[in-house]
Amino acid sequence: MKAIILAAGIASRLRPLTNDRPKCLLEIGNRSLLERAIDALKANNIHEIIIVTGYLHDMLKSFVQTRYPNLSVKFIYNELYASTNNIYSLWLAKSEVLNEKEIILLDSDILFDPQMLKALQESSHANCLALDSHKLGEEEIKVIVDENKRIIEISKTCSIQKAIGESIGIEKISNSYLTALYKELDQMIVNEQLDNVFYELAFERLIKQGHYFYPVDTSDFFSMELDTVEDFHDAINRIPKHLQ
Numbered sequence: 410m411k412a413i414i415l416a417a418g419i420a421s422r423l424r425p426l427t428n429d430r431p432k433c434l435l436e437i438g439n440r441s442l443l444e445r446a447i448d449a450l451k452a453n454n455i456h457e458i459i460i461v462t463g464y465l466h467d468m469l470k471s472f473v474q475t476r477y478p479n480l481s482v483k484f485i486y487n488e489l490y491a492s493t494n495n496i497y498s499l500w501l502a503k504s505e506v507l508n509e510k511e512i513i514l515l516d517s518d519i520l521f522d523p524q525m526l527k528a529l530q531e532s533s534h535a536n537c538l539a540l541d542s543h544k545l546g547e548e549e550i551k552v553i554v555d556e557n558k559r560i561i562e563i564s565k566t567c568s569i570q571k572a573i574g575e576s577i578g579i580e581k582i583s584n585s586y587l588t589a590l591y592k593e594l595d596q597m598i599v600n601e602q603l604d605n606v607f608y609e610l611a612f613e614r615l616i617k618q619g620h621y622f623y624p625v626d627t628s629d630f631f632s633m634e635l636d637t638v639e640d641f642h643d644a645i646n647r648i649p650k651h652l653q
Contacts, residue, residue: 411509412455414446416517417463417490417498422637431465432635433517434472437644438653442520442635443469445652447477449523453530455513459483459505461498463490489604496611497604500594507591509584511535516578520644522630522652525579532625535583540624541632542574548636549575550609552624559621563609573624576609577632580622589620 420432427435433443440448450458462469462484470484483505487498495516506512513526525539538552538560545551551572553562562568563576582590593611597603603610612622631649635641 410455410511410513411457411459411506412450412513412515413499413502413506414443414458414460414515414517415495415498416443416469417461417487417493418495418518419464419491420518420636423635423641424638426638426641427464429465431462431469431517434469435635435641437520437641437648441472443473443517444476445520446515446517447473447480449521449526450513451480452523453526455526457481457483459485459502460517461485461487461501463487463498493604494606494608496594496606496608497598499608500591500598500604503591503594507587509587511581511583512587514580514582516634518635519578519632520635520648520652521577521579521632522627522649525577525627525630525632528625528627528630529579529581532581532623534581534623534625536581536586536621537623537625538580539577539627539632540574541577542626542628545569545572545575550578550607552576554624558623560612560624561616561621563612563622565607574626574628576624577627578634586615586620589615589618593618 416433420427434441485501553571555561
């Protein structure tokens with residue numbers, strides 16, 4: 410199994426903390442977000458990692474190669490990082506994962522308990538994502554399911570009242586779904602120039618074609634996304650002792 414870490418963004422909402430480093434190299438406790446993600450993947454027997462970089466690419470690449478000299482890492486540079494969103498970064502990884510049996514996809518700005526990856530790996534569903542069923546607002550990527558627990562809506566704009574929780578930004582994806590996903594990404598990016606949206610829009614379009622994710626409730630495990638300076642300081646205060 411391979412993992413894709415999307416780490417291209419500028420993270421302007423975290424300035425001045427990100428003036429001189431990518432968001433994923435911000436340290437919470439004694440490790441950066443990226444170290445924590447890589448360590449979590451390794452702890453769950455995932456040792457082949459693709460990192461899509463952009464902002465301060467050389468710094469990120471040098472850090473990983475120095476910190477993990479024996480790790481199998483493929484770096485993909487998104488040269489359009491300033492004008493595109495994570496959907497474009499995901500599309501750039503196509504050739505590296507299209508033939509994989511399954512992959513883990515994760516955003517690089519998540520502080521999370523490694524047990525969440527284990528929960529996804531142990532799920533009986535081939536395509537699933539980590540879900541946090543906390544009180545929701547406008548900012549979260551929210552999830553709505555049908556009577557069969559299939560995700561039928563996933564976006565920031567779907568109904569808060571109908572949503573069962575927030576998508577954390579960590580997914581397990583099968584080969585069959587990857588095939589459909591990259592076909593859709595080709596359509597969206599090459600033909601429609603939809604390169605500055607969240608990749609969840611592709612998930613929503615695939616729902617209409619009969620391709621579904623299932624939620625895995627990981628609410629018992631700590632996680633939070635770091636979008637703002639306030640989030641960063643909140644993370645320092647909230648991180649459980651066993652993750653420090």
